[in-house]
Amino acid sequence: VQLQASGGGLVQAGGSLRLSCAASGRALSSYAMGWFRQAPGKEREFVARISWSIGRTYYADSVKGRFTISRDNAKNTVYLQMNSLKPEDTAVYYCAADRDLQTLVEVRSDEYDYWGQGTLVTVSS
Numbered sequence: 001v002q003l004q005a006s007g008g009g010l011v012q013a014g015g016s017l018r019l020s021c022a023a024s025g026r027a028l029s030s031y032a033m034g035w036f037r038q039a040p041g042k043e044r045e046f047v048a049r050i051s052w053s054i055g056r057t058y059y060a061d062s063v064k065g066r067f068t069i070s071r072d073n074a075k076n077t078v079y080l081q082m083n084s085l086k087p088e089d090t091a092v093y094y095c096a097a098d099r100d101l102q103t104l105v106e107v108r109s110d111e112y113d114y115w116g117q118g119t120l121v122t123v124s125s
Contacts, residue, residue: 001026001114005095008119011085015123019080021095021116028052028071032098033078035069036109037091037121046107047093048080058105063089085123092118 007019021033035047048069049058057069068081078095096112106112 001028001031001097003095003097003114003116005093005116005119008093008121010122010124013085013087013123013125015085016081016083017085017121019082019093019095019119019121021078021080023076023078023097028076028078028097029073030099030101031114032101032103032106033069033071034096034098034106034112035078035080035093036096036112037089037093038118039088039091042091044094044109046109049098049106050078051101051104053101056104060107082121085121087123087125090121090123092120094118 002024004022029052034049036044038044050069066084071078095116097114098112
């Protein structure tokens with residue numbers, strides 16, 4: 001499966017952005033999907049995950065209540081709605097696909113099998 005992330009940009013603190021991750025080559029119903037981010041000089045960190053078949057979601061504490069992960073089966077696309085953005089949310093955001101559908105919560109990036117190219121989100125103060 002090939003993943004294409006988009007929707008990043010520059011936004012002021014308190015603003016919103018919606019990231020998209022479009023898949024081609026295979027239906028996303030075959031995967032659990034995650035979003036990660038990597039800020040300059042920092043390690044890649046888990047943001048959110050959605051279990052495709054039942055739609056169960058899981059979030060990092062740092063984004064809980066502000067970010068929402070969702071999917072559109074018809075468009076084979078997963079989204080990350082980001083509200084109340086903070087400067088510390090500035091990072092390159094990546095979407096990823098995990099073939100393991102049995103694990104509901106997976107925050108380790110090396111457990112994901114396919115990755116998009118990343119989209120930059122910059123939040124100004």
